[in-house]
Amino acid sequence: MREIEVKSALTFSEAKRRYTLSPYVGCTNSCVYCYARDYARRYREMKWESEVVVKKNIAEVLRKDIIRKKPGYVFMSTMCDPYQPIEEKYRLTQKCLEVFLEFPLLEIELMILTKSTLVLRDLDLFKKMKKLTVGLTVTTDDDEIRRIFEPNAASIEERIEVLKTLKENDVRTSVFISPMLPMDPEKLSKMLKPYVDFVFIDDMHYRWRVKEFYERLGLSWALEDEFFEKTRRRLLELFQK
Numbered sequence: 001m002r003e004i005e006v007k008s009a010l011t012f013s014e015a016k017r018r019y020t021l022s023p024y025v026g027c028t029n030s031c032v033y034c035y036a037r038d039y040a041r042r043y044r045e046m047k048w049e050s051e052v053v054v055k056k057n058i059a060e061v062l063r064k065d066i067i068r069k070k071p072g073y074v075f076m077s078t079m080c081d082p083y084q085p086i087e088e089k090y091r092l093t094q095k096c097l098e099v100f101l102e103f104p105l106l107e108i109e110l111m112i113l114t115k116s117t118l119v120l121r122d123l124d125l126f127k128k129m130k131k132l133t134v135g136l137t138v139t140t141d142d143d144e145i146r147r148i149f150e151p152n153a154a155s156i157e158e159r160i161e162v163l164k165t166l167k168e169n170d171v172r173t174s175v176f177i178s179p180m181l182p183m184d185p186e187k188l189s190k191m192l193k194p195y196v197d198f199v200f201i202d203d204m205h206y207r208w209r210v211k212e213f214y215e216r217l218g219l220s221w222a223l224e225d226e227f228f229e230k231t232r233r234r235l236l237e238l239f240q241k
């Protein structure tokens, strides 16, 4: 872990018309396909596989940014999983949520995305937030595949349980089926449908990075356009039913 102090918390993306908020840079979930390093251009010098940068003062800086910057949609996070294991120690994500709650009049729209069960720790805070969506990334229905591609993240079953609990507590939920890994779309949609309000589907970016990995596993077919198109079409049909 490398602790740093930052001057800015909210980063505006012109392309996506939204702010991003990342309490950490880097992530010990160790997903094989991780794109976070591509968003973290300012941190090129860090050892991506073994280092996590901790933005120690992010909550204090966020408070200033909220006052100083134009209100807008906030996405948490692009450069890490905001509920990766070190969040248990540093609680930076939790502190940021508490800062958002200091500004109820602004009704800031927030989207949280995670693969961790730790997200449920903040359920009481979520219940106080009016414009919040909590998203879980679920890339396959097959936990064997999950273990190969996302070795340190929660199991599929655990993520579904998280979605279920959020839904039972009236928290708006979403699922990111991104990147689509080898899967049975029928099974996956059946598992998720009762517990999600929004579904985002995307194929694999930076395919060149994982090409060899797929080849070694004999899964090259799952990196072809045909697989992504067919799976996306089927998922859309199933979720729209």
Ligand code: SF4
Pocket: 026, 027, 028, 029, 030, 031, 033, 034, 035, 036, 078, 079, 080, 081, 115, 153
């Ligand atoms: S959870 Fe997200 S940020 Fe973390 S390693 Fe996986 S893809 Fe990267």
